[in-house]
Amino acid sequence: MLARPITSSIxxxxxxxxxxxxxxxxxxxxxxxxxxxxxxxxxxxxRKWATDLPLRRGMAEIRQVVSGAPAMAHAGTxxxxxxxxxxxxxxxxxxxxxxxxxxxxKADAMLHLVIADLLAGADAMKAAKSGPEGREGLLKVAAALxxxxxxxxxxxxxxxxR
Numbered sequence: 001m002l003a004r005p006i007t008s009s010i011x012x013x014x015x016x017x018x019x020x021x022x023x024x025x026x027x028x029x030x031x032x033x034x035x036x037x038x039x040x041x042x043x044x045x046x047r048k049w050a051t052d053l054p055l056r057r058g059m060a061e062i063r064q065v066v067s068g069a070p071a072m073a074h075a076g077t078x079x080x081x082x083x084x085x086x087x088x089x090x091x092x093x094x095x096x097x098x099x100x101x102x103x104x105x106k107a108d109a110m111l112h113l114v115i116a117d118l119l120a121g122a123d124a125m126k127a128a129k130s131g132p133e134g135r136e137g138l139l140k141v142a143a144a145l146x147x148x149x150x151x152x153x154x155x156x157x158x159x160x161x162r
Contacts, residue, residue: 041113041151048153049107054100056154058093059145062118065089066142067160076135083134087125090141094118110151117144 069086072078124137149157
């Protein structure tokens, strides 16, 4: 009779530990072909890289987070808690992109570079101790979004217009 509650507790603890892993580990484990790692974004022989629906949805959601951020956040005068909340709002769609996106290996390698910048910006916002630090993270996410629009084929994607 006692085995069931203990097993349930262990299962819950295991689930909690898995969910607590940083998104950067998820991005690192996002499968791609060996040797497909890239160091800088580039086009696919002059063409933008193909996308899939999970990627397009996730990037649109992240774009909305950045474009909908309060003017004070864009100005670098918001409280660190505002940036922390924005960073968390970027993390969620990035996690879904990593889990659901299925691109061919070379496009996936290019996407890794964008994901790395999105996560770095989100982490910077969450760790910000001042408005200017938070703004730097927001700008990093915005730059990653601009890169996505430049290098990935997403007809519905609109530039931020910064």
